[in-house]
Amino acid sequence: MLPTGPANGILVLDVDVKENGYETLKSYNVPRTLSQRTKSGGTHFIYRYPQDGRLYGNRVKFAPGLDIRGEGGYIAYYGFDSTPIAEAPQWLLDQALAVEEKPVNPED
Secondary structure, three states, X not given: OEEOEOOOOEEEEXXXXXXXXXXXXXXXXXXXXXXXXOXXXXXXXXXXXXXXXOOOOOEEEEEXXXXXXXXXXXXXXXOOOOOOOEEOOHHHHXXXXXXXXOOOOOOO
């Protein structure tokens, strides 16, 4: 397993085939970057983790078939292609910083 986040300097967009991730991906600007195919036929797009002092975390299913692996996350390593690693697009950074709000139960 390969840790993601500031320790390795990578932020990963994980596209899952099972949940139509490639269809969802069509609505996003995805810069060419280092990547790898997953065993299930998906793709890990590897971006440079920003060095701005902020923590970019993990988000599961922030859109259908799309996950983010950042601080505290990991990916399986299958072998990267030779594309140079790119800066993460702003929309990915925004999603990695977003706090998922959960409903509060006043009874608790």
